[in-house]
Amino acid sequence: MSNPDRAQLRQTLVRSIRQFIAGSILYNQQVADRVGLHLTDLQCINVLDLMGPSTPSELARRTGLTTGGVTVMLDRLEKSGYVKREPNPRDRRSVLVRLNPTKLKKVNAYYGEINERMAGLLDDTPESELHSVIDLFAKMNAWRAEGPPVLKSSRR
Numbered sequence: 001m002s003n004p005d006r007a008q009l010r011q012t013l014v015r016s017i018r019q020f021i022a023g024s025i026l027y028n029q030q031v032a033d034r035v036g037l038h039l040t041d042l043q044c045i046n047v048l049d050l051m052g053p054s055t056p057s058e059l060a061r062r063t064g065l066t067t068g069g070v071t072v073m074l075d076r077l078e079k080s081g082y083v084k085r086e087p088n089p090r091d092r093r094s095v096l097v098r099l100n101p102t103k104l105k106k107v108n109a110y111y112g113e114i115n116e117r118m119a120g121l122l123d124d125t126p127e128s129e130l131h132s133v134i135d136l137f138a139k140m141n142a143w144r145a146e147g148p149p150v151l152k153s154s155r156r
Helices: 003-035 039-051 056-063 067-079 101-123 127-145
Strands: 083-088 091-099
Touching: 003 039, 003 101, 039 056, 039 067, 039 083, 039 091, 039 101, 056 067, 056 091, 067 083, 091 101
Parallel strands: none
Antiparallel strands: 083 091
C-alpha cells in the first residue's frame, strides 16, 4: 500500500472514531439527563464501573478534573446514592469510592440494547480482525491512561 493510501486510511479511521465518540457523548448526555446526573458524573460512574473502587486522586487523574472538582462531583454522587466513600485499607489518610450496585444497574439498563447490538455487529467479524481492533484500542487506552491533554487556559 502506498503512503497516500495509508494516509487516507488513517484519516478515515480517525474520522470514524471521532464520529463514534461524538455519538456516544450525545447518547451519554441523554442518559445523564434521564437519571438526573451531570455528564461528568455519569462518566465517573463509568470509570468506577470499568476500573473498580478508586481514590479521589485516581479519579482526578483519570477524568482530568481538579481534585476540588472531583470532591464536588463525589458529593453529588454520594448524596444521590450512586457512590459511597469508605476508608482506604491501604492508606488510612485516604478513601475509596465504591459504586452502589443497585444504582449502577439503573444506569446500565440504558446501555443493554447498545451492548447487544454491538455484540451482534462483532458476531460476523473474523477473529483476526477482532484481535487487531483489540490491539488498537489497547494502544489508544494506554495513551489515554497517561491522562487527558492539558488545555492551556485562555481568558475570553
